[in-house]
Amino acid sequence: MYTVRGRSAATVGTSNHAIAQLWNPHATQRIRVVQFGVFKTAAGGVTDAFRLKRSTARGTPGSTVTPDIDNHSERAIAPVSGALLDLAAFSVQPTLAAAELGPEVQPGNIQGACLLYEMPGGIVIPPGRGLVISQITGTIYPVSGISFIWTEDE
Amino acid sequence: MYTVRGRTVATAATLDHAICGLWNPHTTQRIKVINFTVFKTGAGTAGDAFRLKRSTARGTQGSAVTPDIDNHSERAVGPVSGALLDLAAYSVQPTLDASELGPEFVAAAFVAAGIVYAIPGGVVIPPGTGLVLAQTAATIWPISGVSFTWLEDW
Numbered sequence: 001m002y003t004v005r006g007r008s009a010a011t012v013g014t015s016n017h018a019i020a021q022l023w024n025p026h027a028t029q030r031i032r033v034v035q036f037g038v039f040k041t042a043a044g045g046v047t048d049a050f051r052l053k054r055s056t057a058r059g060t061p062g063s064t065v066t067p068d069i070d071n072h073s074e075r076a077i078a079p080v081s082g083a084l085l086d087l088a089a090f091s092v093q094p095t096l097a098a099a100e101l102g103p104e105v106q107p108g109n110i111q112g113a114c115l116l117y118e119m120p121g122g123i124v125i126p127p128g129r130g131l132v133i134s135q136i137t138g139t140i141y142p143v144s145g146i147s148f149i150w151t152e153d154e
Numbered sequence: 155m156y157t158v159r160g161r162t163v164a165t166a167a168t169l170d171h172a173i174c175g176l177w178n179p180h181t182t183q184r185i186k187v188i189n190f191t192v193f194k195t196g197a198g199t200a201g202d203a204f205r206l207k208r209s210t211a212r213g214t215q216g217s218a219v220t221p222d223i224d225n226h227s228e229r230a231v232g233p234v235s236g237a238l239l240d241l242a243a244y245s246v247q248p249t250l251d252a253s254e255l256g257p258e259f260v261a262a263a264f265v266a267a268g269i270v271y272a273i274p275g276g277v278v279i280p281p282g283t284g285l286v287l288a289q290t291a292a293t294i295w296p297i298s299g300v301s302f303t304w305l306e307d308w
């Protein structure tokens with residue numbers, strides 16, 4: 001099991017823009033996301049909201065975190081998939097599938113508003129695909145602490 | 155299973171300073187952290203935040219709590235690892251690995267802002283290393299109640 005953390009930059013006020021993405025660049029390896037976290041560092045807007053969407057093209061993230069062996073729960077092996085944490089603001093948005101995955105989160109407009117969400121059964125990211133925390137509303141989502149936990153050895 | 159609690163002193167307003175850490179001094183015994191908690195006793199500052207990092211050298215903690223047999227869930231045996239709860243303010247900071255483990259916790263600037271976090275799958279601390287709650291903002295993290303729960307025999 002792996003865990004990674006990063007901090008997003010503020011998005012622009014546009015629906016469907018990505019706050020963060022876990023991207024699986026591997027040609028064959030699937031990964032299963034079991035938890036994600038989002039914590040606002042500033043109040044943001046009253047109607048801020050997001051949900052999960054799958055992505056079929058990575059886009060161009062504002063910054064990226066590359067997990068290594070220290071991100072493994074037993075510090076035994078770096079992620080075989082080469083999974084990457086991509087963070088806003090994207091200069092080219094990921095290509096999103098139309099389907100919307102739960103939950104929809106509407107955080108309060110207060111610094112520290114947050115969600116830690118354990119996914120029932122997890123969500124598998126196939127090879128060459130991603131999972132995006134994607135805005136619903138056309139508001140500027142503020143700088144946020146982002147984390148994902150996933151497995152590669154199921 | 156073991157649990158230990160302590161109270162930190164306020165940190166300096168410096169990025170990556172340790173709020174607290176669980177240190178495993180044993181030469182061979184691994185331990186697995188499955189839960190941690192942090193609760194502020196003062197409001198602190200807007201922007202207070204931390205995430206987990208692994209440590210490779212203990213540093214010099216402000217104070218330490220040494221768990222014994224009474225910290226065992228069955229009151230059967232003291233921790234074989236000799237695990238120690240180290241608390242801010244450190245006079246010498248722990249040596250931190252660069253990798254950042256999730257989640258990032260951004261705390262509201264309120265008394266009693268806190269988190270109770272059950273780590274999916276746990277995080278193993280190898281012998282002679284530690285796990286640190288390290289600041290992601292250059293703010294004074296206030297005096298806090300902190301705790302860890304871990305396994306030595308999974």
